[in-house]
Amino acid sequence: GESVGLHLPTLSVQEGDNSIINCAYSNSASDYFIWYKQESGKGPQFIIDIRSNMDKRQGQRVTVLLNKTVKHLSLQIAATQPGDSAVYFCAETGGTYKYIFGTGTRLKVLA
């Protein structure tokens, strides 16, 4: 069930540490951004979203930061757990159905 494969950037973190996953988006006109988590053998699952009129949004253990000046999005996961191991995608859209997905980052949580 691998989503994308052998050449994904990989972030390895110790269990309990915080994780930061970064994404550079492509379109300065994009105004809605989403982070998805994809576990092996499953479809992408929505984690958190943010509109372009915000810089930061917090969920349960996750925070998304948006820097429109440099077209950068990050996902912070607090107290990373083994169940957080997955591939994480950012997606952007300019207010339409068409999402542009990033290539993904594989997060490995080390025990």
Add this chain to the structure above:
Amino acid sequence: DAGVIQSPRHEVTEMGQEVTLRCKPISGHNSLFWYRQTMMRGLELLIYFNNNVPIDDSGMPEDRFSAKMPNASFSTLKIQPSEPRDSAVYFCASSLAQGEIHEQFFGPGTRLTVL
């Protein structure tokens, strides 16, 4: 609540055969998407339906691919004839389009292998 349902989960077929992938969107959703995911290209949108009508099929690779949505609760993606380069994971997603927001919910995918 049942999420997006796809079948089959895995399909192995031989080159030249017809393949049909099936999707049941989340009840009440008015938009449906078919995506393909590969190692080389990541997630690619193939086709988008709104209220059962195909709105954007610009991502469909070629005439061998076709998609239908006969009603609000069912869609198919057909490949005829299939080729080895069609091997990928195919995802169906649905959303309730409200204004500008189209939060998409993905199914578990169908892993297609064409030999």
